[in-house]
Amino acid sequence: MIQYRRPSSKVEFMDFQRVFIFLGLAVTGYFLILTWQQDYGAKIANEEMPSISQEETTLGGSVPSTPAQSDSSIPELSTIPTMPLSAVSPATQAPSQPLISVETDVLRARINPVGGDIVAISLPAFPATLEQEDQPLRLVSDFNRYQLQSGLIGPDGIDKAGNRPIFQSAQVDYELGSRNELRVELTPNLDGVNELSIQKEYVFRSGDYLVDVSYEIENRGSTPKTMAFFGQIKRDGQPPQEQDSNFMTLQPFIGGATRREDERYFKIDLEDLNEAPYQYDFTGGYIAFLQHYFLTAWVPFRDQTVRYFGKPAAGSVGLYTIGYTAAPVTIAPGERVELGGQLYMGPKDQPRLASIAEGLDLTVDYGFLWFIAQPLFSGLTWIFDWVGNWGVAIILLTVCVKILLYPLSAASFKSMARMRKLQPEMVRLRDRYGEDRQKLGQAMMDLYKKEKVNPLGGCFPILLQMPVFLALYWTLMESVELRQAPFIGWITDLSAMDPYFVLPILMGISMYLTQMMQPEPPDPIQAKVFKFMPVMFTFFFLWFPSGLVLYWQVNNILSVLQQLYVTRQIE
Secondary structure (H helix, E strand, C coil): CCCCCCCCCCCCHHHHHHHHHHHHHHHHHHHHHHHHHCCCCCCCCCCCCCCCCCCCCCCCCCCCCCCCCCCCCCCCCCCCCCCCCCCCCCCCCCCCCCEEEEECCCCCEECEEEEEEEEEEEEEEECCCCCCCCCCCEEEEEHHHHHHEEEEEECCCEEEEEEECCCCCCCCECCCCCCCEEEEEEEECCCCCCCCEEEEEEEECCCCCCEEEEEEEEEEECCEEEEEEEEEEEEECCCCCCCCCCCCCCCCEEEEEEEECCCCCCEEEEHHHHCCCEEEEECCEEEEEEEEEEEEEEECCCCCCCEEEEEEEECCCEEEEEEEECCCCECCCCCEEEEEEEEEECCCCHHHHHHHHHHHHHHHHCCCHHHHHHHHHHHHHHHHHHHHHHHHHHHHHHHHHHCCHHHHHHHHHHHHHHHHCCCHHHHHHHHHHHCCHHHHHHHHHHHHHCCCCCCCCCCCCHHHHHHHHHHHHHHHHHHHHHHCCCCCCCCCCCCCCCCHHHHHHHHHHHHHHHHHHHCCCHHHHHHHHHHHHHHHHHHHHCCCEEEHHHHHHHHHHHHHHHHHHHHHHHC
16 A cells, blocks of 8 residues: 655755755846846837938037927926826928037037027037047937927917027037136027017036026016926937947936926836826926936926926827926016026936935936945945045945945855855765655754754845845946946956956856855755856856946955855864
C-alpha cells in the first residue's frame, strides 16, 4: 500500500536565504524596468520625426526661415474658471520677416517678429556633445517644432486665432555684453488702431536663464478695453535632437509638469492630452515642458490666479500646447497697466528652480524615493565642492553610504560567515540523509539552533539597502551636474556609457569575487544561477552610465573588504 507522506514544512533555510536574495534582486530589477517604461518612458506621439530646416544660424541650430502670421494654437479667453479649451481656426500666411537675435552670457535666443515669440534657444554653457564642444545645446529649435509663445487675448486682445500681430524692434541684433540687464522692446503694428498703445518687452539678465516677459498697455480711447495675458509652450512629443538613443539607458520623461493644490509636481502626459484636454485653476505655480536635464517653464506672478491648460495643437498632428491664461483685465480710458509673467529656459538647477516657484525644483524627478535621493544629492554636491571631480565625489559618497549602512551590512556578512563556517557540516548532513528532505530539514534546523545561526540573517539587511541603491541611481541619472562630467582618462562623461567597457568588466569581476566569498547554495540549480549573475549584470551594465557603474564597482570593492574583515573575525 502506497502511503502519502505529507511534505515537511521545515525545508532548508539555506535555500530560503538564496531565494530571498534572488527575489530581492529580481524585484529591484523589475521596479527599475517598470519605472523606465511607465514613469520615464518616452511616451511620444505616433508620427515621423519632423524635418530640420536647412537654414543654420549662430545658435547652432535651425530656425524657421519664414515666420508665419498664421497660428491656430492661440488659446481663447473666458472668465476664470470656466474658460473653454476649444479649437481655433487657421489663417493666412504672413510675409517673411527677419528674426531678432538676442545673446547673453548664458542664452542665445531668436525672436519671431510675428507674435513676438521665442522660436530658438541655445545654451552656450552646455555643449551639444563632447565631440562638438563649440556647438551649444539647442533647447528650443524647429527640430521639435518648439516655440515659447505669449500674447494678449480677449475681446480687445491683439492675438487672434490665426492672426498674430507683427512686431518691430529698434535693432535686429541685441547683445548683453558687460551689462547686467538687457531689455528687448517690441512694438506691434496695430493696423491703424490708435486707441491702444502696446509695447512687449523681454528682460534678460546676466548669468540667469529666467526672463521677464511683459506687455505695457495704455488705453488712449474713450471706452474700457478687456484683455488677458497668456503664455504657452508649443512642442511635439519627440525626443530632442541631442538626446542619446541608447535603448539600454534611461529613457527620460518628455512631457509637461505643473503645480496643483495637493501636488507640487504633477506630470502631464502628452498621450493623455489626446484623450482629454487638461485644465486646472491655481494661484501662482508653474507649468513646464520637461526633457532630460533641461526644461522650459512659464511662471505667473505668485499672487495671480491663472488657468493652466494642455491640449493638442489645433491643425497639427503630434503637436501640443501647454501653458496658462491669466484672468482678464479691464483697462479704463487713460489707464496704463502691465501684464506678463516669467519664462525659464535652461538646466534643471535645483536651487535656482526652487527660488523661482514652489515645486519647480521637483522637475528633477527622483521618483518615489526622493526623500532619500535629495540628501544623497546634497551630499554629492557638498563633496564635489571639496574635491572638484564628480567621479571622486561618487566614490567618496559611496564610502560614506557604506559606512552609514555598515551595521546592516555587518549583520549580513556575519550571517554569511557563520553559514560558510557550517558548510562542511551541512555537506555531511546531505550525504547522510540523501533524498530524505524531511529528515535533512530537521537536521539542518537542529544544526542552526545548536550553532545559534539564523539562515535568514543575511537576507533582510540586503533588502533594506536596496532603497538606497535605487535612490542613488535616480540621483546619478537626473542631476544635470553630471552631464558630460569627466572622471579620469577615457571616462569623459559620467552620464554616458564607458566607451571601452572597462568599468563594467571590472564591476563584473568584483561581483564574481563577492559571490566567491559567500557560501555556495546547496541546490545545484541555484548555484548555477548565482554563478551566472555576474555575467548577466556585466552585460546589462555595458550600456549603463559610467557614473552608476562606478558606484556599483566601489560598492562591490567595499563589500569584499567588509566581508574579509567580518569573516576573519568569525573564522
